[in-house]
Amino acid sequence: MDIEPVTSLNAFEQLASSWNHLWAASSKADILSSHEWFASWLSLFAAKPHLLVLVARKDNQVSAILPLMKCWEKTHGIWIHVVRSVTNCHSHGFDLVAMETDPALFSEMIKKTFSLAHKNLIILDYISEHSLLYQMIVKGGHFPYLHHVRLHSENCQVRLQGSFDAYYNQRASKFRKNVRAAERKALERGPLQLVRVNRLEELKQITKICYDLETTGWKGKDKEALVQVRQAHDFYFRLAQRWCDEKRLDVFLLKSKEDWLAFYYCLSSAGTYRAVRIGINDAFRNLGPGMLLTKYMLEKLFAEKSGKVWDFCGGSARWKSDWCDCREKFYRVFIF
Known part of the structure; x- marks a missing residue:
């Protein structure tokens, strides 16, 4: 298994075919994890992004992609340099692009991220309680890195x-x-x-x-x-x-x-x-x-x-709760 970093927009664009093949074969094939979603996001919300997209390959086939970037993050009034998910307020979820959970592979991707970035903090935002990332970091119980999970929002939903x-x-x-x-x-x-x-x-x-x-x-x-x-x-x-x-x-x-x-x-x-x-x-x-x-x-x-589901997005305001018959929690995950 090889894990390679993609650090330029040109290399990111060249990844499109392999990314889309993996994405289309995944169980959810959610738009939020598609190459087109991130390409549009980067072109409009990150003029000169410091990309750090981790790509795992097995037998020359892409098996997992973790879209990250290096940036400045303001925490408790202090600006710090971190690695974080390619997300902002217009993102409605973030996950590892992969066919299935592979805790050992994901741990190696995190290890590679720390090694390449020389940073002590990775922030993953908009992590759904149903995501592959949540399963491997929180539910699995064997994630080898120190981490803190904070509730970001709770979306009101309706089962159709x-x-x-x-x-x-x-x-x-x-x-x-x-x-x-x-x-x-x-x-x-x-x-x-x-x-x-x-x-x-x-x-x-x-x-x-x-x-x-x-x-x-x-x-x-x-x-x-x-x-x-x-x-x-x-x-x-x-x-x-x-x-x-x-x-x-x-x-x-x-x-x-x-x-x-x-x-x-x-x-x-x-x-x-x-x-x-x-x-x-x-x-x-x-x-x-x-x-x-x-x-x-x-x-x-x-x-x-x-x-199957209608999602109001953007938290649980009272008017959304009136219609709601189920909820989905989203988290911010800090990995040290």
Whole structure:
């Protein structure tokens, strides 16, 4: 078994074919672990990255990839030089790209990382409790390096199993009463329409609507709307270009008369719909547009039976908890 470092963008690009072959053969084949995801991320969020991608080969075949980079990290107000996962706030999970868990191989990759980087700390972010990394570092109990695991977030999710009615009737009665009241009020204004866009040409026409909706709410006030953050804007557009026509990207919107009320921008991968961007029209906040969009959209997804889980992403805010019937924890792992 050989473990080689990839330290340049050129070498990273040349790895694409082997990476995609391994990724496609893995049990999940999650978009978040694809070469395209990291290529887009690096081109927009790391202008001159100090890459340290570990590639394990067996019999001249790539068997595992750990995408890391060297960077400065601020911890407790102090800047330190570390090795960390290729992630930021737009990442929704990070894992070893591999067919299966191999604790001995992973330990060797960590050993190689420390040897090459001459650093005393590796930080892995957005590690799911269901990931290969979590299984090898935390659950296995035999990981040979000192490590500290800290809860990063807990995502609210919905299991898309059975019927929508059976699921919905298990929500709190007060919550269902609030949904009914919001729906009656919205319908007094006119009929509600759920619009789904999952073709690139249609998406190009609809994105401006989504951008405008984001700017009307708190994201616009905090200068965090996509149209206000160029790198994020371009990142999500590149994802659309790559994944939309493969039915891995959907935008759900709620419309009332000629007004757009709310939207979800979703990635579909490994049986999970991830709501990576959410926005509502603040002018119609009194109608509960996010609540109604969620209800109509979940009804459709339950009926289609095309996915296993809906993931709200971004933590467990109260409004997400109202819909939630399962959760997924994500961790930040420090390895010394």
